[in-house]
Amino acid sequence: MGKKNIILVGFMGTGKSTVGWRLAQRLHMDFIDMDKEIERITGLTVSDFFRRHGEVRFRSEERVLAAKLAQKENMVIATGGGVVLQQENIQALGSSGIIIRLEASPEEILNRVNRKKGTRPLLNRTMNAEDISAILDKREPLYACARYRVYTSGKDVEEVVNEIMDILKQEDR
Ligand code: S3P
Numbered sequence: 001m002g003k004k005n006i007i008l009v010g011f012m013g014t015g016k017s018t019v020g021w022r023l024a025q026r027l028h029m030d031f032i033d034m035d036k037e038i039e040r041i042t043g044l045t046v047s048d049f050f051r052r053h054g055e056v057r058f059r060s061e062e063r064v065l066a067a068k069l070a071q072k073e074n075m076v077i078a079t080g081g082g083v084v085l086q087q088e089n090i091q092a093l094g095s096s097g098i099i100i101r102l103e104a105s106p107e108e109i110l111n112r113v114n115r116k117k118g119t120r121p122l123l124n125r126t127m128n129a130e131d132i133s134a135i136l137d138k139r140e141p142l143y144a145c146a147r148y149r150v151y152t153s154g155k156d157v158e159e160v161v162n163e164i165m166d167i168l169k170q171e172d173r
Helices: 016-027 034-042 046-069 087-095 106-115 129-143 157-172
Strands: 005-009 030-033 075-078 097-103 148-151
Touching: 005 016, 005 087, 016 030, 016 075, 016 157, 030 034, 034 046, 034 075, 046 087, 087 097, 097 157, 106 129, 148 157
Parallel strands: 005 075, 005 097, 030 075, 097 148
Antiparallel strands: none
């Protein structure tokens, strides 16, 4: 039997893509970044997609992809921050493996998203730590679907990956 998937959820800028890629390397698992995959499928960057087709269409692409990935195994999946907005995504992905939530402080999130300006359509107008904090509070109950949470502020990628590896060892026992 193949291995279960590892699904990383969390707000924008919490490190899902960077950590997920490195985790997959360490575990010799396949890695997929949902935003990147949607960009590949649609031929548009996430920002351009939002601009052209709007959020509702983006969520629909996300839903179709989540359902598809839930059929696969042995994958580390970095989700987009809004994947939790649709309960069916969580149900589908959750049934395919273990959901781990990455977290960071609003200040750290702001720093990280500022380094990649223009790539987060939902944060174009809301660019201070308080605004981010407000969206985080709203989404908090949704991210609570994760079985484990890992705090990434002030840590480097290897530290975060090591923490996840420890969680996975516990799970195996
Ligand atoms: C979103 C997060 C983004 C991307 C889109 C919407 C969200 O992914 O899917 O901009 O609603 O939180 P990242 O979490 O990878 O930035």
